[in-house]
Amino acid sequence: MAQQKVQVPREAAGERLDRFLTKHVPGFTPERARALIDSGAVRIRGKKCQPTRKLWGGEEIEIERPEPRAAPAASSDGPTLPVLHDDAALVIVDKPSGLVVEPEGRMQSVVGLLAAQRPPFDVEGLAQPGVVHRLDRETSGCLAFARTDAAAAAMLRAFQEKQVDKRYWTLVLGNPPEQGRLEGPYSRDPKDPRRFTTRVPSARRAALSFEVRERFPGAALLEVDLDTGRTHQIRVQLSEAGFPVLGDSLYGTEAARAHPAASALGRQALHAFRLEIPSPDSGRMVRVEAPMPEDFERALKVLRG
Template identity: 85%
Template sequence: MAHQKVQVPRESAGERLDRFLSKQVPGLGLERARALIDSGAVRIRGKKCQATRKLWGGEEIELERPEPRAAPQVSAEGPVLPVLHDDAALVIVNKPPGIVVEPEGRAASVVGLLAAQRPPFDVEGQALPGVVHRLDRETSGCLSFARTDVAAAALLRAFQEKRVDKRYWTLVLGQPPAQGRLEGPYARDPADPRRFTTRVPSARRAALSYEVRERFANAALLEIDLDTGRTHQIRVQLSEAGFPVLGDSLYGAPEARTHAAAQALGRQALHAFMLELPSLTSGQLIRVEAPLPEDFLRALAVLRGG
């Protein structure tokens, strides 16, 4: 059992115990807070409480949280994940292409592999890493995970407050300007629910900046600086700007899918090469870089005439 004490501020007087805990304790949703209260794991002045109890402010809540539950349904079979950073709060890995982040059926996932290869984790009552940001199945590169509820909450705040720097490398068709910025509305495509688009009115915005790192015959290597982290964002914005990602089966033009470099790669040419974020233990910046995988290097060799 993990023991925790929570001080109730004066301004929380009159609030229900279950709702207060669900807001104040990271990883403790309303249902889980109620379950812990009903089990007798929550006490005030040594006495058990009811979920509906009204707080008066100033009291101390004692909370006992059970050890995280194992997740036997999550597959632990798969490749060893390259670890770029590991501490008591978070783990950053170099995600291989072709593996989903979160479990889907019996297939290998980064979450399942990491839980088996780099324990311990205790997030939302399970012995699984906390997912705060994601990469598509085919995208490789830097991906961070929280070890605890507190770390997950802190990491989420860092993303929301724009204190995380994410950079990608991608190969695109065409000859884009040396640098540029793409910004506009972002929403699911009403004509195809699998796709997203910038071409419909939406309150949600998407923004990125790019810089050409190397040019080839009718193709280019771009460095992408993401301002927002929308689903499929890089692929959508570059495609709709006229520079589709090579090998992109959903948004790429036929020439981008059949290009010799795309054939050598065998997937979309997108790699999260750098991640910089504040340490959750020391407060200093953590910066990691993920080397390009072999398939991306093969595609570059084709483009360079190798």
């Protein structure tokens, strides 16, 4: 059982104990905070407390954190995940296409496989990695996970403060300009809840930049620099700009879905090839690259003739 001590700042005087823990201790949901307080694992001056206890500021809270519970989705029955970086706080894998990130029913997930293949993890009381960003099921490439609550909080801050650099390769139909930037509103499509769009008013914004890396007859390989991390963002913005991603079954045109390169690939042509993120421990930048997968190489051979 791990011991943790938290100093209450003077400005928190009058705040309820359970609400203070939820706000200031990474990984504490309201339910988890109350459960630990009720179990006697949270003490002040060695004494048990009530969740509603009012803090006076300046005191020290002692927390006994139990060992993480076994992850219900953990499974070693699946592909071995290629690891690009691994330390005490952060694990980055090269996600294969076809795997969901988080558990969905009985489907294999990256979270479940990683929990079994690369322990230890302790996030929100479970022995499984903390998810701080996601990739679509068909998208391959760099995907980072936290080992601890503190690491998850630090990584989420890095994403929110735009300290993370994410780069993608994608194959698109059409003849895009050499460089471009797409920015605008972003919202769920009111006509189809499965889809997102830039064509409705919304306070949420989405932005990306792209550069052509190679041209083919009627298609191009783009490097995409993602400024924001909206669901389906690259697929939506490129499609609505007139350059649909090859093989995209949801946003692609019939021509993009039926293209010979899309058939060779067998999925949407998106690969997260580079990730740069501050280390939760040292603050130094960790930079990794995921090699181009074989199915992407097959599609490029078709495009190159």
